[in-house]
Amino acid sequence: MKKSILLISILSMFLFLGAISAYGENGPLYVSYYEKYNITGKTLGDGTVNSTINSITGYIIINNTGKTINDTLSDVWVAVNISNNTTAPAVQVNNTPKPVFIESSAPTYTNLPQANTYIHIPVLPNNSYVIINFSINKSITGIPIIVSEAYSTNKIPSRKPSNWVVYINISRNISALPSTNTPVLVSMAKYLSNDSNNYGSNTWNLLNITGFTVNQGNVITYNGPYFTGNANDSLLWTGNILNSTQNASISINITGNNTYANRTATLEKYGFAVIFFEFNGTRSGTKVEGVYATGYCGASATKEGPFLNASSGKYEIWQTSANVSNTASEYYFNLTNVSIKAYNGTQYIQVLDPSSLSPIYNYSTTLNQIIAPGESWQSPKLNFTFDGVPVIWAGGIFKVADQNITLINRSVQETSQMGSSYIIVEEIYVVGSYLVKVTKHIVPNADGSYDVYIVVENIGSEKTPNYVYVYDLIPKNFTVSDEWVNRSTMLIANGSKVLTSNPRYNLSMWWALKSIYPGADGDGSYTDWNEIQNNQTVVIHYKLNGTGEFYPSDAFIVGIDPTNSLLPTTSPKITTVTGDINNNTEPLLALTTLLTTLTLIIRRAMNN
Secondary structure (H helix, E strand, C coil), rough: CCEEEECCCCCEEECCCCCCCCCCCCCCCEEEEEEEEEEEEEEEEEEEEEEEEEEEEEEEEEEEEECCHHCCCCEEEEEECCCCCCCCCEEEEEECCCCCCCECCCHHCCCCCCCCCEEEEECCCCCCCEEECCCCEEHHHCEEEEEEEECCCCCCCCCCCCEEEEEEEEEHEEEEEECCCCCCEEEEEEEEECCCCECCCCCCCCEEEEEECCCCCCEECCCCCCCCCCCCCCCEEEEEECCCCCCEEEEEEEEEEEEECCCCCEEEEEEEEEEEEECCCCCCCCCEEEEEECCCEEEEEEEEEEEECCCEEEEEEEEEEEEEEEECCCCCCCCEEEEEEEHHHHHHHHCCHHHHHHCCCCEEEEEEEEECCCCCCECCCCCEEECCEEEEEEEEEEEEEEHHEEEECCCCCCCCCCCCEEEEEEEEEECEEEEEEEEEEEEEECCCCCEEEEEEECCCCCCCCCCEEEEEEEECEEEEEEEEEECHHHHEEEEEECCCCCCCCEEEEEEEEECCCCCCCCCCCCHHHHHHHHEEEEEEEEEEEEEECCCCHHHHEEEEEEEECCCCCCCCCCCCCCCCCCCCCCCCCCCCCEEECCECCCCEEEEC
């Protein structure tokens, strides 16, 4: 009687987006899109495989492979045009400390291109990733590869060891590929099985691979998981390329013994093959259009004055400059813009909201400056005239250098590890010959909250006056807790004001500090206990926690305003600088105010 042998082949396909030009090969920020086809085929060894597409799933992976906590990314936005999907995109994997949001639009400050879907990741620590998936209409395409399978014999006897050869040939189905020149990378795992739950039959007491021959690629055999007993029952075939000049072919020699005892022929399952293949291009038309994220950088600014204006005879000339340092471990940043705005300090202390004021000085410059990890950029000194106390905003725009964005055209092994910190802003405030430097640290915690440390240092040569004011703005959807000052004896007063009309911030906070002694080293450390005990450094702390959808890139320092005014709500205008400052015996000293805001932008507009 004739007995046929059944082979079940499971084919899974990974199809990666190749229409976007790859600018780098080593990340550390990887954004990839791929489509996975789940295909089931059956064969009787007659040279054909009857296959069916069960499903097509699209995957978007945003993966920060930075090696240290300095490479944490925040406020990440990915613009995607999704096509031919049958289900809405959803978050499949999120090992970041905060929720991930899928939006229909992105904030204007991201400057992302038009798309129908935007993925928003508030915090993306180093060595963490997010996967978004959705189902794709499987009727849009055919099966991209053609598999034929034949046996050297169409029947074997039972109850004795038998040998047969399996011939498998894999070629391209050009009609289901992006173009006739599209190459396909193929690998195959072959499993012999006597497990009825895994395409096998328990009537087999021997199954073994005794040899193989291939026309390309590499092969290893081993003792696999689906045959009971110690046998060489599994095979892995990798490194095969299908193109217009070559297919992939393999011959596998098998020895088997089946215990079936009836006289009539029966089909006995003896294993399965899993074929993986990938190529550039998609069939759904889904495209990643662009990426925006904030990163880890430090910035400082100096301001000096007022100096005598020989024309007017008044002390009304101010000088300011900015320094931008790259404190990330692996990211290169492209500094594209630096802007400085000065506001009337008397007006600012009344409203604590710069969005409601017009600047008295406005400077902006366009750059194309690459800043490597550990390096910095220094601006020239800028002069402006103001017969009063100015509050200065300094802002910068960064985008990641091209070599730091990699679009993946291959399978990605994802891992999960959270934990990171970063410095967003440094500010410097100068009163005459006194130089006050302010550094703000935002340290992410595992639960998604942030410990905020504002370090105020006097790196000058003389003691500051009393009432050194520090201002801060709290973004919308953030709450503040665990507020303290180290040392507490340095705090004169503090307060806050709820902002009702500001589109990005809901709370303005201020602290008034006592005189800060000179001699700090300016390293911005919030654990320099010697300087803290000597009143050379004052540390302000609070905990910041985002709720709902929030934007960590908005959490920056606002300003600092040392003054020896006796009232914590005033910021007087001074026109002379004389006398012994330490004893405060002369009229009030000239004041300066620095407000530095730098936002790191890792922006990458992808080509189609």
